[in-house]
Amino acid sequence: MIKALLFDLDGTLVDTAPDLCGTIQDMQSDRGLDLTPMTAMEHLASGGARALLKIGFGLEPQFADFPAFRAEFLARYEARIAHASSIYSGIRPLLDGLSAKGLRWGVVTNKPYYLAEKLLAELGLLDDCEVLIGGDTAAAPKPSPAPCLLAASRLNTPAQACAMIGDDERDIVAGRDAGMQTVAAGYGYIASPIEAWQADVLVHNTRELQAWVDSLGR
Template identity: 45%
Template sequence: MVSFNNVRAVLFDLDGTLIDSAPDLAAAANAMRAVRGLEPLPFERYRPVAGAGARGLLGVAFGLTPDHDHFPAMREEFFASYESCMMERTHAFDGVAELIDTIATKGLLWGVVTNKATRFTAPLTSAIDLFRGAGTIISGDTTPHCKPHPAPLLEAAARLGVTPSQCIYVGDDERDMVAGRAAGMGAIAALYGYLGADTDLSAWPSHGAIKSPGELLNFLGTV
């Protein structure tokens, strides 16, 4: 197992890594189906694509792809639907609060780097006590680029006052690992997140993987 001995900060993806927002995302998509007289789809259909946002949810709910003429309007409808329910069922994954407490006890900084827009990130992180200790929260529209581009991760490191090599980035999507590597950070895959059944983890450029939040501590070396 890779061990990082010079870590000063841990950065996390949001959905599928720190919080389980899939139930609210699924509810938003099913609400759109209900408006159209369609039956709700089971949650299990939605969960694997929750990390893909509107693209993934609309793909499951309506078979809609981003190149469809109706996609932009449907995406905005989905955003509005999600805003109306996004804090009803969303919660931190089991073990996340304890992990964050331990990170703080070790004197490490921590923050969030997500592709979720500030429109959603700000109210979510304000409503959940867990995020009061975050040193920085970078949304998908904070920088000109979003993951897998390294810019958001580099911005987070700069705001925390640490170098990229002093950071570990944890996420549940291949783009998180690509971004972490490109930023010069340790990249750890969260296997408890929104991974699809066909995910080929061997292709991910990660330094390691965790099956539960607490396992991240195994990568922090002697910190």
């Protein structure tokens, strides 16, 4: 029986692409460069700074300029973190109804903890989030199962009684390897064939996610 739901953040609970991709565009604009269209970047939002700096500037972690660009990206993003980002339609009522179903919830994200905490706070989700695991909280980020296992431990809930919900294959791999049920959020930033992830459940929108949550109590 599922007792706790663990959500990825970007592309699962919150549409953060406008601010993540907007940060790249701000950096390009200040350098007099052509702007990468939002539609060319938004599917990479779950990949964070690494993926966005690659498409926006052709930078990869082994390049000498990468650390400075990443630091600039993070500082600029923090300044506008919830300027245009929004909670997906249907998510807030879903979360609000979990306690009545006897379900707990938390967030397991690869976003740095300080940014995830600030985003959840600005969107009014932090107070009800029982556990928050950032990309720098556990021994390794997803797809390692370590963040999922740490979240379950902090909730004092067996991993087998948790479900990991996310829009990236890393979420599904991490949850599966932690012994959790997995739910692929097909409405998020899908960058690879979602059926190939072999999640236990596939939902195409938040209405289907709500229906799955409702089925847990039956």
